[in-house]
Structure formats: structure tokens, C-alpha cells
Amino acid sequence: MKECLICKWMREKENVVYYDDSIVVIIPELSYVKYHLLICPKEHIESIFDMPKDEYIKLFDVMKKIGKLMENKLGADATRYTLNNNHLRVSKSSMHIKHVHIQVFPCFGELTDITGTQRKKLNKEEISETKKEILKHV
Numbered sequence: 001m002k003e004c005l006i007c008k009w010m011r012e013k014e015n016v017v018y019y020d021d022s023i024v025v026i027i028p029e030l031s032y033v034k035y036h037l038l039i040c041p042k043e044h045i046e047s048i049f050d051m052p053k054d055e056y057i058k059l060f061d062v063m064k065k066i067g068k069l070m071e072n073k074l075g076a077d078a079t080r081y082t083l084n085n086n087h088l089r090v091s092k093s094s095m096h097i098k099h100v101h102i103q104v105f106p107c108f109g110e111l112t113d114i115t116g117t118q119r120k121k122l123n124k125e126e127i128s129e130t131k132k133e134i135l136k137h138v
């Protein structure tokens, strides 16, 4: 059985831009827009329905913190969020994610297209550069 992609990114730490006792924020390798981030529980949990209330409140607290960072420090005009729950199959790729997470999409001018057509695979340098820019403000 393949390792959970989000757990893998957490373990490798290269994509991690923030963490606390229960939440981790990750730069996904397939990005829709600059500063696209994933906010995830540190523990492998497949569904928000299985999370105790105090744990999903922590997820939303970090979402608020990251949204403020995007809008107040990184120049986003607005932010969009999606909450991904249970088994997510990423179309046209072999990615399968079973780890609850909130995706954060900053909008610069126009509404960010999150239909998948604009998705771009980031290389290690792009992930490292994005991480550096975000860490200046965290």
C-alpha cells in the first residue's frame, strides 16, 4: 500500500512551511497558484467527521492565520479555501490522498482557477523559493 502523500511530505519536511503540536502547513508539489498551501492535521486522519471539535477548530485557526498572511503580507487580494475530506483521487495523475486538509488559494486580481487546468508541478527549487518567501513572514 502506498504511503499517504501528505504524510510523506510531512516526514520529508522540505515542503513544510509551518507546524505546531497538531497542524502542519505544506506546499503541494502540484500547485494551482503561487503560495498554494495545504493545512493538515499532523496525525493521519482521513475524515473531518472523525476529528474531535477542538482538533478541527485548530485546523481553522491555522487557516485564518495563513489567510491573514496571504492577504496582509504576500499581496493577495483575497483567499479561497477548499476542505478535502476522505479519499481524493487527483484526475490525470496517480495521486490519491486520504488525509483531511484545507487547501488555501490566494487570489491576485482575478479569482484563482482551481479546476485543475492551471495546475503546475513545482520542482525542488520552486518549492524552496516559495518556502523562503513564506518563512520571511511566519
Ligand SMILES: [Zn+2]
Residues within 6 Å of the ligand: 004, 005, 006, 007, 008, 043, 044, 045, 098, 099
Ligand atoms: Zn496521511
